[in-house]
Amino acid sequence: MKPEPGKLGPPTAPAAIVLLSGGLDSATAAAWAGSKGFRLSALSIDYGQRHRVELDRARATAAALGISDHLVLPVDLAAFGGSALVDDAIPVPKERSSDEIGRGIPTTYVPARNTVFLGLALAMAETRAAEALVIGVNAVDYSGYPDCRPEFVEAFARLARLATRAGVEGRPLDVLAPLATLSKAEIIALGLSLGVDYALTSSCYDPAPDGFPCGGCDSCRLRAAGFAAVGIPDPLLSARP
16 A cells, blocks of 8 residues: 555555655655655755755755654765855856756756765664665756766666675665656646645755745756746745745
């Protein structure tokens, strides 16, 4: 029997590890995995990001989705620098057009972030006897990150088969990226159909001290365009005092 959308599967259901950032995409990917019958564990990474409010959003999202096995793991990618998301000396790009957002690799790219995150999720998967990793990467309405493309996900799946005990013993893990080819509007529509509470999520790269979005960074603009395309207001903005 499949669980309610977005909820945990029964104890006999196949297990999956979902990378849960606290953003719109990862919340949707988690709800999708729950709707497919997976018993979910969640992994969030505290990597020194300037938008650390997303970790609180990840905790709230995990609770809303019924995910009790939720690990927030510190990994200091800020020690390397090289990205506007981990280095306060590098400004977050603001007010870029959709053409500009889709061109090149922006300063908000964190070097090798998804490779590191999936590697950690892979380790967690082996300890949980999980059959799949779930990641909410998207290669349509996104900021041009190389580690959000389907080719990257496919390559990591090959690595996972080679690098793990499970893979060597004939139990390879699937790496599932259900949102990879969806537009932001399609992602939001999917999440709404699964009961995702987007008021719990945060997508902003440079939030205000009160945690509310700046409205001008690439991620804010993509999120706003997605909600506009489905014809409903962003519930996070609607909740702002």
